[in-house]
Amino acid sequence: MSTTTVQKTATKEEGEDWQPLIITFCCNWCSYAGADLAGVSRLQMPTNFRVIRTMCSARVDPEFVLRAFSKGADGVLVLGCHPADCHYIGGNYRTRRRIALLRMLLEQYGFDPERLKLEWVSASEGPKFQQTITDFVKLIKEIGPNPLKEEQEEQQH
Amino acid sequence: MGKIKIAQYWGAGCGGCDVALLDIDEKILGVAEIADIVFWPIAVDTKLKDVEAMPDGYITATLYNGAIRNSENEHVAKLLRKKSAIMVSFGSCACYGGIPGLANLTNAKSVLEYVYTKTPSSDQQNSKDPVFPQHETHTKYGDLELPVLYDTVKTLDQVIDVDYYMPGCPPTTNLINQFLGIVEKHVKEGVPLPPKGAMIASNKTLCDECTRKKTVKQVDRISSAFEVDIDPQKCMLEQGVICLGPATRAGCGAKCLEGNQPCRGCMGPTDQVQDQGGSMLSALASIYKVQDKETQMSEDDILKIMTQVKDPMGTFYCYTMPKSIIKRSVKERPRVKKEAAP
Numbered sequence: 001m002s003t004t005t006v007q008k009t010a011t012k013e014e015g016e017d018w019q020p021l022i023i024t025f026c027c028n029w030c031s032y033a034g035a036d037l038a039g040v041s042r043l044q045m046p047t048n049f050r051v052i053r054t055m056c057s058a059r060v061d062p063e064f065v066l067r068a069f070s071k072g073a074d075g076v077l078v079l080g081c082h083p084a085d086c087h088y089i090g091g092n093y094r095t096r097r098r099i100a101l102l103r104m105l106l107e108q109y110g111f112d113p114e115r116l117k118l119e120w121v122s123a124s125e126g127p128k129f130q131q132t133i134t135d136f137v138k139l140i141k142e143i144g145p146n147p148l149k150e151e152q153e154e155q156q157h
Numbered sequence: 158m159g160k161i162k163i164a165q166y167w168g169a170g171c172g173g174c175d176v177a178l179l180d181i182d183e184k185i186l187g188v189a190e191i192a193d194i195v196f197w198p199i200a201v202d203t204k205l206k207d208v209e210a211m212p213d214g215y216i217t218a219t220l221y222n223g224a225i226r227n228s229e230n231e232h233v234a235k236l237l238r239k240k241s242a243i244m245v246s247f248g249s250c251a252c253y254g255g256i257p258g259l260a261n262l263t264n265a266k267s268v269l270e271y272v273y274t275k276t277p278s279s280d281q282q283n284s285k286d287p288v289f290p291q292h293e294t295h296t297k298y299g300d301l302e303l304p305v306l307y308d309t310v311k312t313l314d315q316v317i318d319v320d321y322y323m324p325g326c327p328p329t330t331n332l333i334n335q336f337l338g339i340v341e342k343h344v345k346e347g348v349p350l351p352p353k354g355a356m357i358a359s360n361k362t363l364c365d366e367c368t369r370k371k372t373v374k375q376v377d378r379i380s381s382a383f384e385v386d387i388d389p390q391k392c393m394l395e396q397g398v399i400c401l402g403p404a405t406r407a408g409c410g411a412k413c414l415e416g417n418q419p420c421r422g423c424m425g426p427t428d429q430v431q432d433q434g435g436s437m438l439s440a441l442a443s444i445y446k447v448q449d450k451e452t453q454m455s456e457d458d459i460l461k462i463m464t465q466v467k468d469p470m471g472t473f474y475c476y477t478m479p480k481s482i483i484k485r486s487v488k489e490r491p492r493v494k495k496e497a498a499p
Contacts, residue, residue, distance in 0.1 A: 063432045083451055100463040103460070109470070111487060
């Protein structure tokens with residue numbers, strides 16, 4: 001799907017054909033390989049997500065997540081290695097604390113905190129990647145479009 | 158050579174910045190030597206119409222303190238921009254929105270409603286027909302006008318073009334002296350001014366200036382400052398008190414920490430970071446101790462630990478909400494539960 005079509009469908013506010021846009025951060029060692037496995041295994045899943053590979057889930061600065069929301073992402077998914085499996089020993093412990101705090105913060109901003117999700121996906125868990133994506137897309141479709149994007153669009157008109 | 162002309166104005170601020178300018182002691186005589194104060198509502202009796210009568214670029218430097226919160230703040234900021242050669246964003250409110258910026262968590266209507274009907278000191282607490290300030294009031298003596306309160310508090314540079322920034326709540330005498338020194342040298346000796354957009358402060362974090370001892374660099378619990386008997390030699394964070402030092406620009410001389418109080422972040426983020434709150438949140442999460450049974454813990458258990466931070470927004474974005482990435486609160490629509498497709 002080309003970028004222009006993504007933007008067109010994603011900005012459509014109402015109606016059944018609104019498609020959420022989800023940013024997925026995958027760590028290089030586990031989750032990106034897991035996503036790769038899901039791909040080569042030809043597991044079917046919605047195409048609403050864009051993967052950004054980081055060396056570790058702890059590389060996902062809170063600023064990345066906030067910027068994703070400010071630029072109109074409807075959901076952000078952070079995927080990393082299972083606890084005790086981090087390639088860098090303790091990166092994912094930092095991530096889970098950050099995500100917990102960020103969710104508290106997003107709630108104070110007025111966002112539904114469930115727009116941000118943390119999940120552990122190992123290199124061998126292609127089906128879990130598929131399941132996580134499918135469930136998250138379904139959840140975001142229930143929650144609806146990013147309210148910040150809607151406000152920005154209203155101001156432009 | 159004639160004297161330079163300076164002006165100071167307050168937007169949505171507390172007046173502390175105006176006092177800070179007087180707080181430079183005998184240096185104020187040096188200011189009087191090189192400069193004429195042409196507009197300063199708190200100290201000099203110049204009216205707005207006098208400013209309007211000045212030719213464009215007449216004022217050498219304007220120090221604008223306070224955020225932009227109503228139509229009057231915005232009008233005067235734009236007017237002063239036109240009349241001044243140099244515009245300085247003075248103090249945390251002008252640079253980052255400051256404490257008034259926290260009003261971005263709500264809107265103008267709720268703010269007025271709270272202040273005029275719910276505060277304990279309000280006469281209208283139980284009134285059935287409360288009175289609110291109006292933008293226009295018609296009386297038999299003529300029409301009266303009040304500025305319009307905006308829903309969103311803005312920083313000065315979100316409204317006009319700003320040349321220099323001077324953060325701090327208020328900017329310390331050191332920083333003010335530094336700036337006045339620059340201007341004085343420029344006027345007397347022709348030394349060029351710093352590049353546009355320069356921050357009159359350090360570009361390192363406060364931890365660099367702070368003299369407290371940092372040893373373990375780890376937090377195992379989070380408490381409020383009043384709950385702990387704070388050791389004046391030891392790092393605040395190591396004692397479990399949230400101190401915004403790791404995410405805050407240096408330049409203030411770590412005065413709060415000298416007074417045994419944690420940093421609340423009034424100097425804003427360094428140049429490398431836009432979102433001070435996000436940066437501090439990240440730092441705090443990184444140094445929070447790994448638990449013994451960490452591998453068996455669920456995300457809810459972690460959330461329980463992190464709720465020791467009572468008010469993440471008020472703690473991490475105390476001064477920088479309007480300059481943060483999200484900028485203000487949003488409103489979600491009610492969820493639509495969709496029936497599963499057959």
